[in-house]
Amino acid sequence: MATTESITLGKVEKGAKLPEWSLDVSVTDVVLGALATRDWRPMHHDKDFAQERNGVRHIFVNTPHNAAYFEKFITDWTGPKGRLGKIKFRMKDSVFPGDTMTMIGEVSDVRTDDQGCGWADLEIQMKVGENVTTFCSASVAIPTDDNDNPWKRKGGDWQP
């Protein structure tokens, strides 16, 4: 849900859960993501190719589309002042049309760096049923107070 409100460092605690988000993935979703990421490779839009060449059951969500889902999930929680610093994810399995994809996350650490930037470190999972398809670790800069804005950081003041 779009909002102009942003969380601040003092209101985030280690162990806090991010709001869960789910999507019933369709063929259109997979193809839309492939097109939006300019990925013309056939395993992301051609079911026969995905089955015969990749040995998987259907077309599947590509890597940059995966990254975009994680960014959406994180900044839905932080609000617009949240600024991604680093994101790392490991794909264990693919997400296919017909899957219900669910994203869950937790704050693993809350900290302030030497430049005074506030950070929330997150552990996030993308799941289909009980199967975790992607594990994600992310560091997102969040305002230390209502007057702070991580997007204004430049040069040596931005150390993700």
Next chain:
Amino acid sequence: MANLEPIPAHVEAWVGEKRYPEEGEFDVERGYIFSSCASVQNGNPIFWDEKVANEITDGPIAPPSMISVWFRPHFWAPYREEEGKPMQTHFDLKEHLGLPEAIMSDNTITFGVPVRVGDRLKTHQVIRSISDPKTTKLGTGRFWVIEIVYENQNGEHVGTESYTGFGYKRG
């Protein structure tokens, strides 16, 4: 289980080498930003509301996760005889190691200065490692790590991506 040939010497020599320096084929633009946001239902107002963008990010920016999108070549272009492939190094490894199929497993992205509408980005690719033969549920192949470094037209670092790919033969 498929048998693999040793890594050719010329491929070993690629490790650590700066490969494929290039400039993006088009400027960062809002159409693709909207498409990216729509594809994942990202309603962050800094991408949709110019007033909010001016206030928070000093003007319209692209979602940081879009960093690689600006370098994916056109599927067809009048100046190109072959299909353009992003991350050509990945396809080079597939070809020269004889591994026809591949997936990506790990991806790490570190973000620098925001990518802004109108930017023309530059990039280059570096192979960091190639593994010994491995067998997974997909087949037998090798893992490799490729790093992609992005800068804007002012030479500012906008991000670095590290991909782990697994190239394999089925069976």
